[in-house]
Every structure is written in C-alpha cells, then in structure tokens.
Amino acid sequence: FLYVLFRPQWKSWLVRGAYFMTAFGTVLALCIAAKLLGFSRGDSLLVGLGIITGLLTAVYTAFLFAQARGRDFWQSPLLSFHFLIHSIMAGAALLVLLAPMAHPGSQALEALRWILFAAILFHLLSLVVEFGTPHSTDDSRTTSKMILRGRFKVWFWLGVVVVGNLLPLGLLLPDGGLFLSVAGGLTLVGIYVVEYIWVRAPQLIPLS
Numbered sequence: 130f131l132y133v134l135f136r137p138q139w140k141s142w143l144v145r146g147a148y149f150m151t152a153f154g155t156v157l158a159l160c161i162a163a164k165l166l167g168f169s170r171g172d173s174l175l176v177g178l179g180i181i182t183g184l185l186t187a188v189y190t191a192f193l194f195a196q197a198r199g200r201d202f203w204q205s206p207l208l209s210f211h212f213l214i215h216s217i218m219a220g221a222a223l224l225v226l227l228a229p230m231a232h233p234g235s236q237a238l239e240a241l242r243w244i245l246f247a248a249i250l251f252h253l254l255s256l257v258v259e260f261g262t263p264h265s266t267d268d269s270r271t272t273s274k275m276i277l278r279g280r281f282k283v284w285f286w287l288g289v290v291v292v293g294n295l296l297p298l299g300l301l302l303p304d305g306g307l308f309l310s311v312a313g314g315l316t317l318v319g320i321y322v323v324e325y326i327w328v329r330a331p332q333l334i335p336l337s
Contacts, residue, residue, distance in 0.1 A: 133147045134148070142195075149182060153183055153186045156179045159175055187213060194208060200334070201331070204269070207255055211252075211259075215320050217244070218245065218252060219316075219320055221241050221248060221316075222297075222312075222317050227313075239304075242301055245297070246298065246301045249294050249297055249316065250298070252294060256289075260273055260276075272331050275330050276330055288319065288323075289323045289326070292318060293319010296312075297312040298312075
C-alpha cells in the first residue's frame with residue numbers, strides 16, 4: 130500500500146483509489162478528533178470533504194474494474210452507478226440497523242427510512258436497465274445469462290432481488306424500529322451477494 134502511495138502510477142485507478150481512501154480516512158480521523166476534543170468550528174467543511182471523499186472511495190472500484198479490458202461485463206456504463214447506489218444503501222442500512230438502539234423514533238431515523246427506501250427502488254431500476262438493455266459482446270451476454278438463468282440464478286433472484294431488495298422494501302413501510310433494523314440487515318446481505326456475483330461471474334468467462 131505504501132509503495133502504491135509513494136511510487137504512484139497515476140494512470141491506474143488502483144493508485145487513485147488508494148489516495149481517495151487515504152483522504153477519506155484522514156477526514157474521518159479529523160471528524161473523530163474534533164468530536165472528542167469538543168471542536169465545532171469547521172464541522173460543515175469536514176462534512177463536505179467527507180461526502181466528496183466518501184463518494185470517490187465508493188465509486189472508484191467501478192473505474193478500476195473497467196480497466197480490466199478482458200472482462201466485458203465490467204465495461205458497463207452503469208457500473209459506477211451501481212457502486213454509488215450501493216454506498217448509499219449500505220450507509221443508510223447500517224444507520225437504520227443501529228439507530229433504533231440509540232435514538233428510537235427520531236426524525237433522523239424517519240429520514241433514513243425513506244432514503245433507504247428510495248435507494249432500493251433506484252437499485253431495482255438499475256438492475257432492470259442493466260439486464261433489460263441488450264449487451265454488446267458475446268462475453269457480456271454470456272455473463273448476463275449466467276446471472277439470470279445459470280449458475281448464479283438462485284443467488285441473484287433469491288439473495289439479491291427477494292432478500293436484499295423486495296423484503297426490505299416491505300419492512301420499511303411499517304413505522305417500527307424492529308422492522309427497520311431487519312430491513313437494514315437484509316439490505317446489507319443483498320449488497321454483499323450482488324457484489325459477489327458482479328465480481329465472480331465475469332471471471333468464469335474464459336479470456337479470448
């Protein structure tokens with residue numbers, strides 16, 4: 130990691146991502162230090178920097194995958210959007226999972242509930258677009274079929290669509306802390322499964 134930082138190849142998204150993660154970690158450390166020391170000045174600046182560096186950290190992997198030219202499925206223009214929406218889902222899901230323990234019934238929790246609900250809807254829409262739009266190469270079409278109807282169909286339809294998206298949507302509708310916590314946990318499970326599929330499935334296609 131230090132070699133990547135001190136001997137960077139700036140054309141590589143691995144290097145860019147390393148700097149994004151380092152910047153994000155630095156901002157988080159400053160936020161924690163300011164909180165512990167009781168400093169309130171610069172809060173808005175740190176929050177702004179945290180949002181920017183956090184989003185860069187979340188989406189850079191899409192561009193790193195896109196540099197792997199031999200894996201056509203990773204060349205999808207929607208890949209960066211997938212990572213972005215997953216980061217929003219994961220953040221909201223984790224906070225929804227933990228917030229009822231600390232602040233039950235708070236306005237922030239209600240806002241998180243609707244943020245997660247909207248993020249899941251966008252995620253489902255992105256999946257419809259991803260698999261409803263014709264793929265341009267044989268490899269990407271084969272990967273798509275493998276996910277929808279082949280080796281990963283149970284993982285996708287049950288793990289991603291049902292467990293990770295539809296069930297959380299239903300649980301987010303009632304106004305209850307336990308329902309929200311379960312929805313948050315299931316959403317995180319769904320994100321893990323979909324990331325596993327997106328990474329693993331293209332690697333099973335032989336390189337030409």
